[in-house]
Amino acid sequence: MSDNSTVSRRQFISGAGLVAIGATAAHFGSFLSNAEAKGGSTEKWPWPYVKLDPAITAEIAYEEWYRLFCGGAVVSSVFGQLREKIGEPYKSFPIDAFIFLEGGVSGWGTICGSNAGANIVTNLIIGPRIANSDDGALMGSEMLQWYCDASMPVYTPKKPRVTAEIPKTTSDSPLCHVSVGKWMKAAGKELKSPERKDRCARVTASVAYHLVELLNAWKDGKYETKGIIPSANYGITAQNNCTECHGSNIPSPPIAKATGK
Amino acid sequence: MSDNSTVSRRQFISGAGLVAIGATAAHFGSFLSNAEAKGGSTEKWPWPYVKLDPAITAEIAYEEWYRLFCGGAVVSSVFGQLREKIGEPYKSFPIDAFIFLEGGVSGWGTICGSNAGANIVTNLIIGPRIANSDDGALMGSEMLQWYCDASMPVYTPKKPRVTAEIPKTTSDSPLCHVSVGKWMKAAGKELKSPERKDRCARVTASVAYHLVELLNAWKDGKYETKGIIPSANYGITAQNNCTECHGSNIPSPPIAKATGK
Numbered sequence: 001m002s003d004n005s006t007v008s009r010r011q012f013i014s015g016a017g018l019v020a021i022g023a024t025a026a027h028f029g030s031f032l033s034n035a036e037a038k039g040g041s042t043e044k045w046p047w048p049y050v051k052l053d054p055a056i057t058a059e060i061a062y063e064e065w066y067r068l069f070c071g072g073a074v075v076s077s078v079f080g081q082l083r084e085k086i087g088e089p090y091k092s093f094p095i096d097a098f099i100f101l102e103g104g105v106s107g108w109g110t111i112c113g114s115n116a117g118a119n120i121v122t123n124l125i126i127g128p129r130i131a132n133s134d135d136g137a138l139m140g141s142e143m144l145q146w147y148c149d150a151s152m153p154v155y156t157p158k159k160p161r162v163t164a165e166i167p168k169t170t171s172d173s174p175l176c177h178v179s180v181g182k183w184m185k186a187a188g189k190e191l192k193s194p195e196r197k198d199r200c201a202r203v204t205a206s207v208a209y210h211l212v213e214l215l216n217a218w219k220d221g222k223y224e225t226k227g228i229i230p231s232a233n234y235g236i237t238a239q240n241n242c243t244e245c246h247g248s249n250i251p252s253p254p255i256a257k258a259t260g261k
Numbered sequence: 262m263s264d265n266s267t268v269s270r271r272q273f274i275s276g277a278g279l280v281a282i283g284a285t286a287a288h289f290g291s292f293l294s295n296a297e298a299k300g301g302s303t304e305k306w307p308w309p310y311v312k313l314d315p316a317i318t319a320e321i322a323y324e325e326w327y328r329l330f331c332g333g334a335v336v337s338s339v340f341g342q343l344r345e346k347i348g349e350p351y352k353s354f355p356i357d358a359f360i361f362l363e364g365g366v367s368g369w370g371t372i373c374g375s376n377a378g379a380n381i382v383t384n385l386i387i388g389p390r391i392a393n394s395d396d397g398a399l400m401g402s403e404m405l406q407w408y409c410d411a412s413m414p415v416y417t418p419k420k421p422r423v424t425a426e427i428p429k430t431t432s433d434s435p436l437c438h439v440s441v442g443k444w445m446k447a448a449g450k451e452l453k454s455p456e457r458k459d460r461c462a463r464v465t466a467s468v469a470y471h472l473v474e475l476l477n478a479w480k481d482g483k484y485e486t487k488g489i490i491p492s493a494n495y496g497i498t499a500q501n502n503c504t505e506c507h508g509s510n511i512p513s514p515p516i517a518k519a520t521g522k
Contacts, residue, residue, distance in 0.1 A: 042355040043356065094385055096389050097385045097388065097397070099384075103498040105376070105402075107402075107498050108405055108499070110371055111366060123358045123360075124358045129361075140366070141368075175371060176498045177497065180497060180498055230369060231369070237438050238369070246511055250506060251507070
């Protein structure tokens with residue numbers, strides 16, 4: 001164990017260490033010159049997009065959480081509307097399969113599904129960085145950073161299924177395990193509680209809302225990314241707050257009751 | 262900090278705590294009865310599949326890593342062949358967009374892209390758990406566990422781009438940051454080194470190889486899942502080796518040199 005890493009994410013973001021995708025392309029992408037698209041008609045970017053209403057999208061995402069959970073709901077909230085307003089290629093995209101993003105990929109607690117879903121949306125609509133623009137990757141990365149920093153859930157649905165107060169917490173991490181764990185500790189609620197479920201549905205709605213704000217700005221030609229690719233500065237793929245885990249503030253894990261709840 | 266969690270993953274898997282998807286469906290999926298597919302023609306499962314050669318798939322994945330990195334390469338290694346052998350719906354799936362899974366999602370070090378890609382493949386081919394079968398989710402989860410336990414890279418390409426010896430390490434985690442970090446420490450190589458890149462290309466090939474082994478068994482009606490959904494037993498979304506992080510064995514993070522490499 002070590003607590004000798006003293007660089008916080010905020011120091012990183014605000015300081016001289018800012019690394020945008022140019023540096024990361026050099027880091028990861030030294031084969032870009034060989035890149036060529038290989039697929040069918042959907043491998044052309046950007047995909048057609050019309051501006052969506054953030055609040056309507058958030059309401060759809062909130063309701064869809066109760067069908068597809070975090071990742072599938074974010075994808076569905078955007079692509080479902082675009083299926084109606086545009087049609088293809090959204091009709092051919094298998095939204096429901098992405099239910100597997102729930103719980104940080106089938107309950108493993110890795111990346112929060114709403115973050116994974118947001119990155120799928122940005123990279124599918126705007127396109128991969130080997131195609132026409134870095135904006136898809138950078139907007140996805142900006143969504144991760146926004147999620148880490150936000151007091152969540154940001155969005156309150158018009159007709160919440162749970163009317164009890166839902167506390168707000170800041171995850172400082174894009175991971176389901178850390179985000180949900182910090183909220184459970186602050187709220188004193190279990191994973192299976194209606195409050196935890198509604199919190200995650202509201203987080204999903206919050207991500208969908210902000211995602212559409214960014215996509216609308218991009219559609220208007222006004223998107224200026226705040227997205228960073230954090231890996232280069234630490235010589236390893238990682239977010240930028242090393243001491244969150246490489247420090248002395250890791251809590252005891254909550255153990256489920258013996259009843260197997 | 263705490264080191265009072267003494268349940269290892271192996272104890273969990275081999276012991277009475279085994280939780281299969283039935284328990285998890287109760288955990289996460291209390292709304293299954295309301296589930297219905299909403300999409301276009303690709304929202305029907307399973308997708309057509311013909312058995313693939315694991316070694317050929319691994320070779321494709323290895324080479325595709327140098328174009329699409331870990332996540333995109335796993336998807337491309339399977340779907341690229343199925344585009345040729347079957348056609349739709351694989352031709353309509355935008356493989357290249359999933360380059361964003363690189364480095365644990367744009368360099369953030371979350372889930373290793375090869376794991377995310379494998380889960381995309383299993384859940385798209387077999388289908389989501391709200392459709393016809395739990396096998397897509399369980400096979401994806403089995404891939405995560407296999408990745409954690411394997412001495413990686415398992416697969417050696419026929420014509421490796423890097424001929425130096427590539428050490429093998431066990432990640433005990435599905436996360437890019439942990440998997441890559443443990444390997445870098447064991448190998449004494451930096452993230453930007455040719456050896457690290459080729460290690461990740463070989464890990465990607467290893468995942469593709471095993472993924473096709475499982476898909477072929479499923480196609481033959483012989484797939485018996487070892488997949489578990491780990492969240493229920495701990496009352497939080499998580500993998501099953503809590504003390505890997507909630508313990509005293511977290512190393513100092515490597516700091517990139519001041520040159521901005």
